[in-house]
Amino acid sequence: MEESAYLTSIAAGAFYLVASYRLLRLSRRTGERPELLLGLYFAFSGQWYVFYNAPYFLGLESLPPLIELGFEWLYVIGVAPYLLFIRMTFRPTSAWATAIVTACAICLLVGAVGSSLAGGFSNAASDPAYLIEWLGYTVPCVWLCGESALTHLAARKRAQIGLCEPIVANRYLLFAAFGLFQVGACAADIGWASGNDAGMAASSISFALLGVTELASVAVLWLAFFPPRFYSAWIARRTALQPDG
Amino acid sequence: MADVLFDIAADKLESSTGLDRLAARGTLRIALKEAGLDPQSLSVPQLRAVFEKLMPRELEARGVADAVSASNAAIDAIERAASETDLAAATSPDEIFKRLGGS
Numbered sequence: 001m002e003e004s005a006y007l008t009s010i011a012a013g014a015f016y017l018v019a020s021y022r023l024l025r026l027s028r029r030t031g032e033r034p035e036l037l038l039g040l041y042f043a044f045s046g047q048w049y050v051f052y053n054a055p056y057f058l059g060l061e062s063l064p065p066l067i068e069l070g071f072e073w074l075y076v077i078g079v080a081p082y083l084l085f086i087r088m089t090f091r092p093t094s095a096w097a098t099a100i101v102t103a104c105a106i107c108l109l110v111g112a113v114g115s116s117l118a119g120g121f122s123n124a125a126s127d128p129a130y131l132i133e134w135l136g137y138t139v140p141c142v143w144l145c146g147e148s149a150l151t152h153l154a155a156r157k158r159a160q161i162g163l164c165e166p167i168v169a170n171r172y173l174l175f176a177a178f179g180l181f182q183v184g185a186c187a188a189d190i191g192w193a194s195g196n197d198a199g200m201a202a203s204s205i206s207f208a209l210l211g212v213t214e215l216a217s218v219a220v221l222w223l224a225f226f227p228p229r230f231y232s233a234w235i236a237r238r239t240a241l242q243p244d245g
Numbered sequence: 246m247a248d249v250l251f252d253i254a255a256d257k258l259e260s261s262t263g264l265d266r267l268a269a270r271g272t273l274r275i276a277l278k279e280a281g282l283d284p285q286s287l288s289v290p291q292l293r294a295v296f297e298k299l300m301p302r303e304l305e306a307r308g309v310a311d312a313v314s315a316s317n318a319a320i321d322a323i324e325r326a327a328s329e330t331d332l333a334a335a336t337s338p339d340e341i342f343k344r345l346g347g348s
Contacts, residue, residue, distance in 0.1 A: 026344065034341045089338050093285070151338055157281025163294045164281075164339050171342045227346055 005207035006057035012214040013049025016042040019225050034089055037081040044078020047071070065120030076112045079137050080105060086140060090147040100143060107136030125193040134193075138186040145179025148172045159239060166239035167232050174224040181220070184213035251284040253326045254292055254319075258300075261319035262309045276303050288337040289327050296320035 023039030048071050055063055063071070083101045091097035111133020115122050122130045152172035158164035188209035195206065223231055251273070259269035276299045277284055282291055296316045304312035 023345070026347070030344060032341075032344065035344060038345070089341050090286075154281035154283065155339065157279070158291075158339070161280055161294065161298050163291055165343065167346065168339055168343050171346055172338075175342075224346055 003057060005211040006053045008211040008214045009049050009053040010057060012218050013046045013053070015218045015221070016046030016049060019221060020046055022225060034085055037085040037088065041078050041082035041085065044074050044081075048075040048078070069116060069120055072115060073112055076108045076133070076136075079108055079140060082144075083140050086144050086147060090151065100139065104136045104139050107132045107139075109136075111136060123193050125190055130193060134186065134190060138183065141179050141182035141186060143179075145176050145183060148176035148179060152176060166235050167227060169239075170235045171224050174220045177220045178217050178224070181213040181217040185210055185217070188213065250287045250289070250292070250323075250327060254287075254323050257319045257322040257326065261322060262304060262315045264307065264309065268307065272300075272303050272307060276300050286337055288340070289324055291337060291339075292323055293320050296323075 020039045020042035023035045023042065027033070027036035027039055052063070052068070052071055055061065083104055087094075087097045087101050111129045111131075114127070114129025114132070118127075118129065124130055149172070152169060155164045155169035155172050159166050159169045188206045191206040191209070255266070255270045255273050258264065258273055259266055262269065264272065274284060276295050277287070279299055280291070280295050282295065296319060300316040300319070301312040304315055309315055
């Protein structure tokens with residue numbers, strides 16, 4: 001179970017790096033910031049997934065604390081463009097969205113500084129720095145899920161009058177699902193950290209939840225970023241058959 | 246920026262139809278809601294679709310004479326005003342999500 005979860009995380013990280021490459025190329029072509037921000041997020045998180053999990057999967061010693069800390073900082077930095085992407089896409093002029101971005105950034109910074117002062121990446125739920133950092137990367141996933149789900153509902157209406165392509169309306173749903181699966185991965189994370197507190201090995205449930213949510217995240221992002229023809233055709237056909245979207 | 250576009254659209258609807266300010270804003274809000282659009286994240290192409298496909302019916306229901314012409318006049322005025330204020334380039338989530346999938 002443990003090896004499977006590590007392998008799934010590494011595979012997810014590799015997929016995020018591929019998605020990042022595609023998004024960054026897209027942003028070079030369009031000169032637009034949303035794809036740049038999302039591409040940066042996947043680049044930072046992809047490297048963390050691969051390099052943090054690889055030693056465990058290979059059965060090696062875990063990374064030296066300083067290197068692990070360096071990867072943690074890269075991950076934390078990478079959440080900033082994720083937050084900016086959500087704000088820029090869904091709430092570009094909202095003051096409360098700016099407040100969420102600021103609050104999450106402060107949580108991430110405080111958590112990473114706390115880990116740095118303690119001399120290494122903390123993975124224990126009793127450590128306030130860990131909990132604060134956990135909030136900093138979990139809230140954006142909840143936010144993305146909520147905004148995408150709400151926009152999907154409105155986009156279905158727009159699709160009925162030809163104002164939104166059915167595949168775009170569906171893409172909001174896929175992003176909502178991605179946000180939800182990532183919240184599940186964050187739940188697995190805190191389950192793992194709670195186990196560390198009790199001096200127990202991570203439970204099978206945490207590993208299973210992590211593996212399933214990461215696989216599911218990759219599946220929905222694949223459909224969102226690289227929609228196969230059969231899928232696009234199926235969405236178009238389904239929309240045509242169901243006038244209410 | 247998009248809420249500015251809503252204000253411009255309501256103003257132009259008011260001047261093109263003879264509806265009072267409150268009625269023009271209310272009518273616009275109803276048409277946007279029917280289209281699944283958020284008044285705070287509008288783009289000019291979205292407004293054009295609403296004014297072409299939904300607004301004539303809404304105006305007719307409110308007793309506006311020649312609703313189609315009034316609706317066309319309003320959207321033309323909105324597009325002119327938006328281009329003067331650089332609002333025509335505002336992006337909507339739909340445009341962003343369309344690019345993300347390469348569609």
